Amino acid sequence: GAGVSQSPSNKVTEKGKDVELRCDPISGHTALYWYRQSLGQGLEFLIYFQGNSAPDKSGLPSDRFSAERTGGSVSTLTIQRTQQEDSAVYLCASSLGGSWNTGELFFGEGSRLTVL
């Protein structure tokens, strides 16, 4: 597709279950970001990928959160043993990266996670 695609768009889960959120960036975009948007809060940085490597994981809230990116394309954010405070919209964004980066992030529509 032409844009950043995220799935699922909505996920309701029970406390303690694991969830996986998927992001398919724009083809050719080497940089990929995950953010979390909670009600009334701004966008909270979670992790950044350049290619398949993640030089900055500093935003991951706890060791229950992990992310990977394979083939320099699709990324998966995994939350283990979900808690109610994990409820939020998880946003993925991609950009060209590198010295030719225009500075524009292209966002997906997000995955809304609700933990009961």
Next chain:
Amino acid sequence: GDSVTQMEGPVTLSEEAFLTINCTYTATGYPSLFWYVQYPGEGLQLLLKATKADDKGSNKGFEATYRKETTSFHLEKGSVQVSDSAVYFCALRGSGTYKYIFGTGTRLKVLA
């Protein structure tokens, strides 16, 4: 660390009113500054940007000027429309870094 502070909303205006949404930042060096907009049911999209001091970004009638002396990047529009109703996010990317720091967002509602 770097941070962005923007005015809290919601902001409610009548159509054709003048809009200002304040944004100030804290950063070392010379960050790039951005305004993103999120229309209802859509993902965030870039509205405008400025990459150096005194630059003015503009798009769709919106403008913002990079003011280093006041560390500000206020968003303005001379005459808002109902279709401008959205959430607006101010953001920065520090010089030499890849991380984008976002403000908390300001919800704008324009009434006909």
